[in-house]
Amino acid sequence: MVINAPRQTSHLKREILIRLIKAFYTDDFGENARLIPYQMRPKDFEAPYRCCVYKERAILRDRTIAGLGLSIEETDDSIHMAELAKKVLDREQPEEHPLTVLQTACKGCVPSRIYVTDLCQGCVARPCVNTCKFGAISVKNGKSVIDPDKCKNCGMCAQVCPYQAITKIIVPCESACPVGAIAKDENGHAKIDFEKCISCGKCVSACPFGAVHEKSQIIDVLKNIKAGKKVIAMVAPAMFGQLPCSPKQLKAAIQQLGFADVYEVAQGADITTQNEAKEFEERLVKGEEFMTTSCCAGYNELVDKHIPELKPFRSDTKTPLYYTAEIVKKEHPDAVTVFFSPCVAKRREALKTDTVDYVLNYEEIGAWFIAMNIKVEDCAESEFKTESSAEARNYAVTGGVAKAVKTLIPEEIPVYPVVVDGLNKQSIRDLKKYAKNGVCELGNLIEVMACTGGCLGGNATVNAFKPALKQLTNYVNESKSLKEPDEAAESK
Amino acid sequence: MDKKISVKVCLGTTCFVMGSANLQELIDTVPAKYGDKVEVSGVPCLGLCSIDWEFSKAPYVKVDDEVIKEATVEKVLKAIDERLK
Structure with a gap:
């Protein structure tokens, strides 16, 4: 296992923090905080990660909100950055829960499930069908098919497949959390259950989209x-x-x-x-x-x-x-x-x-x-x-x-x-x-x-x-x- | 080819925080891979981050005269391989 593997998401988060600190020391903190996404993704800039600069800017704005120490989930998109900056300057103490999730980034993850890949050969032995305790697998058109209503995600079929054709699709944050405190909700957005969360930070490191943020207290x-x-x-x-x-x-x-x-x-x-x-x-x-x-x-x-x-x-x-x-x-x-x-x-x-x-x-x-x-x-x-x-x-x-x-x-x-x-x-x-x-x-x-x-x-x-x-x-x-x-x- | 390829990994504060901490492994892995054809070292601030907003392109690595922006282990190895062709 690699501890502290390099992550491009860290680069992004750190760049925002640097710009935010620089903005704080200017005459107009609110306005310069507002400009951060535009400076990072100027007009005609080719969007490196997402469909267009507009979406990237929206996401960078959300990351800036985390940099201000606010909850991304609870902050309305329509509120002007200057107003948020003022709110932060007026606050007496940091927010109670230290983590916030950039839910727009969660779209990239499909829900955790067992999936039969094209490698399935429709073999004669069919250990997957025989191993499944829930009768969730049948063979249709020469390939194994999983009935999602019956599948319990146990993963036994994946273990016995001689071709390694069945795989478990994981959601990295869910898989990293040792206490089951983060999961996708009905809209596919990752949500932290703060009653269960132990703030270990494993989801922060695990998410390949850098969606989980610490609410910064830098300001x-x-x-x-x-x-x-x-x-x-x-x-x-x-x-x-x-x-x-x-x-x-x-x-x-x-x-x-x-x-x-x-x-x-x-x-x-x-x-x-x-x-x-x-x-x-x-x-x-x-x-x-x-x-x-x-x-x-x-x-x-x-x-x-x-x-x-x-x-x-x-x-x-x-x-x-x-x-x-x-x-x-x-x-x-x-x-x-x-x-x-x-x-x-x-x-x-x-x-x-x-x-x-x-x-x-x-x-x-x-x-x-x-x-x-x-x-x-x-x-x-x-x-x-x-x-x-x-x-x-x-x-x-x-x-x-x-x-x-x-x-x-x-x-x-x-x-x-x-x-x-x-x-x-x-x-x-x-x-x-x-x-x-x-x-x-x-x-x-x-x-x-x-x-x-x-x-x-x-x-x-x-x-x-x-x-x-x-x-x-x-x-x-x-x-x-x-x-x-x-x-x-x-x-x- | 006689002249050694020089690889300078910037370990100044900016580059270090922006990612060259993870490039330090090059200092061990490059000699192991290329022997004496390549000379690699961690160096103090190359001064590339100080102009305007250039910190956002850190970490920097210099392979001979070529400046690699937003350097990763892969980018550096590729630049070395290009020169050894």
Whole structure:
């Protein structure tokens, strides 16, 4: 499986963000936001993806609306962009649900079903007819035909066909969603059921038309900076693998955007590690069989909405973001706090956390640097006030959290980490089983990451997985370890 | 042919965010495929993104003197193959 495969849709989304940020800094934000689709698809421009420039402009307008942080579904086409821009400038806080679907793009997908292709040879064995438990397949004119009223989409016929002539047509967003929260409605438009949605962002990455958008909070942040507020950035560890610069250069670059200060969320991760190690020890002494981590927002939503029976096994320790934001608000009660996130799930966590005001993802930060013409690789270095541990900085990599917690658990307590590297239908079944049986046969400290690869595989990351891992690992290796602080410092 | 083909993948901020992050694999795969016929490297900002709205055509890759806009792995490999013909 390729994590963070390149997508042309990301290019489009990022271009819109850059233009939107540039528009914000002009004298007439509303008018310049309105012009974005026309600048991207001028007259006589050959439409690269759709029937004509007019349709492309309409779609780019919808994408711009997501960039403004509004719901595409709920925004009427007839409302002038200047009016929408004003609405965004006046709003006090971001909208509740972080995702929105550009439904016009859904026309390209046919509903999920089993389909007999031309490769069908009308063979004598006919395993498809014989395997179907629902009597949905018959042979007409020498080819297998599926009766859609009887077919239950089980896919058995596709598995047994000796010619591989039967295929399952999938809808990528539906297929990627681990909890069945997105599906085509009667009009063929994908619709998110927010009661079920865990904000894992898998549909955002999966849709080949880039139809699922995060509602951006970039304008809200720009507005606060422009108003001269003390805006403070809290940067998750995954960010240090994202851009072509050193962590200290990144800090300086972020300050150039207008942030008053930059905190590493690894600082909070060090507190999470301590508390979680203590909690694990207590739970095991009490006789509990296993504990799961609780730092991944997508996983937390999964447990809250779909596996409540797992709640007693999930650690009560707060997330690195929670502790970091607490520190920032304590040191700067007047600050507006912005979390730099690799994924959409953290937007939900931020909404529930009073101390976190806004969330920006790495695509938005990248777009912001481009819009302001800040070259991160040329920035001077700016020191972080607090040094975080190597283990905390490694939270962004799958297995990193369990590894950190294990470091602080006394040797006499047996720790067997189990890593759930990405949520999907299978790993969710496994987790349900552990909760039901009250035991996990594979180990006793279960780390759950919604994204494969950990936060570096988040839906809103910029760098490819492998180079991001290499870059972050270099940073981790030059940081002090919790285990042997003195030795690591000497070898520097 | 004596002269090596030069491939420069721009790793400046703009190109990186707009997609050259995914072109970094060329730095490993090109030498493996073409041996010493091609010299490939990641380079600092080539300065192609700064004019007007040209950021929208990033990422840029230079194959000898040819500038490839909106570069992808496929486009770059095709340009190399053209030169080796």
